[in-house]
Amino acid sequence: MILITAILGIVFYLNIQNGDEEILVEDGTQKKGSNQDISNNSSDEGTNSERPTDGVSTYIGMSKESLEENLGQPNRVDQTYYGFDWWIYNADPANYSQIGVKDGKVVTVYAIGSEVNISPFKIGQHVDEIFSSSYVETEIGLDFEGSSYQFELSESDLNTRPLLKMGDIFVQLYIDKFTATLSSFRVMDAETLLKLRPYELVYFGELQEIEPDEMVPDEKVEDANEKQIYDITNIMRMRFGLASLQWDEKTATVAYGHSKDMEESNTFSHTSEKFGELTDRLEAGEVFYQVAGENIAANYADAPAVMEGWLNSKGHRESLLNEDFTHIGVGVYKKYYTQNFIQAWKE
Numbered sequence: 001m002i003l004i005t006a007i008l009g010i011v012f013y014l015n016i017q018n019g020d021e022e023i024l025v026e027d028g029t030q031k032k033g034s035n036q037d038i039s040n041n042s043s044d045e046g047t048n049s050e051r052p053t054d055g056v057s058t059y060i061g062m063s064k065e066s067l068e069e070n071l072g073q074p075n076r077v078d079q080t081y082y083g084f085d086w087w088i089y090n091a092d093p094a095n096y097s098q099i100g101v102k103d104g105k106v107v108t109v110y111a112i113g114s115e116v117n118i119s120p121f122k123i124g125q126h127v128d129e130i131f132s133s134s135y136v137e138t139e140i141g142l143d144f145e146g147s148s149y150q151f152e153l154s155e156s157d158l159n160t161r162p163l164l165k166m167g168d169i170f171v172q173l174y175i176d177k178f179t180a181t182l183s184s185f186r187v188m189d190a191e192t193l194l195k196l197r198p199y200e201l202v203y204f205g206e207l208q209e210i211e212p213d214e215m216v217p218d219e220k221v222e223d224a225n226e227k228q229i230y231d232i233t234n235i236m237r238m239r240f241g242l243a244s245l246q247w248d249e250k251t252a253t254v255a256y257g258h259s260k261d262m263e264e265s266n267t268f269s270h271t272s273e274k275f276g277e278l279t280d281r282l283e284a285g286e287v288f289y290q291v292a293g294e295n296i297a298a299n300y301a302d303a304p305a306v307m308e309g310w311l312n313s314k315g316h317r318e319s320l321l322n323e324d325f326t327h328i329g330v331g332v333y334k335k336y337y338t339q340n341f342i343q344a345w346k347e
Contacts (some may be wrong), residue, residue, distance in 0.1 A: 085100070110186045111184060139151070150202045245341070292340065
């Protein structure tokens with residue numbers, strides 16, 4: 001996964017850290033191991049605790065009919081690359097959640113709203129409290145359909161997105177490293193974890209692949225990720241007492257064009273050989289602004305993952321939480337992501 005950010009006013013400049021553009025890269029390595037290597041880590045021994053009996057973790061395995069009885073109809077349904085649909089509940093930012101439904105049952109939940117019950121955790125909870133009550137391991141093993149798997153977490157993973165095995169489900173905690181608090185929460189079953197593969201993976205047997213009949217048109221997933229990034233951006237801003245950003249369609253068109261250009265040219269930069277700098281692209285798109293900024297990312301699994309990546313990177317965070325910005329446009333092309341922020345021009 002890769003991230004990079006820029007902010008511009010009258011003069012275009014990049015956020016610089018340690019002499020280089022601020023870029024985050026994660027290697028989603030998968031390697032085949034021996035059964036001897038994995039078997040000691042794929043049992044239920046070492047799990048943090050039993051599966052929670054309260055909160056959204058209890059939704060895993062729930063029928064969609066029961067889900068509707070609990071939460072009502074979703075505000076929209078978004079498609080994914082991973083065989084499930086996100087049921088989006090975004091009417092109340094404090095209760096914002098995304099419920100992944102596959103074949104009529106819940107397989108995953110993502111929650112960032114401050115009032116969502118994510119027992120035994122809580123959004124905004126300090127990491128000291130989390131780590132004092134939960135044992136975080138560097139290796140998480142599981143068996144699925146005759147194969148053994150082991151996720152190996154780096155030091156960065158442990159500090160910003162630890163994975164916990166709780167009974168037969170898996171909990172991913174997204175930590176805001178700048179405030180040392182829990183930013184958001186994801187829970188999933190084993191199959192969904194294997195499809196997302198958010199960490200280095202060692203396996204013995206057959207590696208589960210996404211079947212072609214589970215794939216949906218790219219534009220459906222791109223549109224879904226754009227909407228989710230917009231929703232989550234404003235929740236993050238409200239968390240820090242900042243005004244919500246308004247959607248700007250012209251800015252979104254510019255953002256989408258840059259994501260598409262990066263994918264097609266196999267490049268990753270704020271500067272396009274064809275379309276120039278952000279200033280050039282905004283001018284060509286007839287976007288009028290006083291100040292503008294840009295975040296880009298690549299190879300993240302989905303919108304929640306990329307948003308937490310941006311939040312935990314100093315330069316991207318500064319753009320995301322810039323009090324001067326008033327509008328936003330988001331463009332996603334395949335797994336290339338662009339956020340363009342502007343302070344709208346005032347007459």
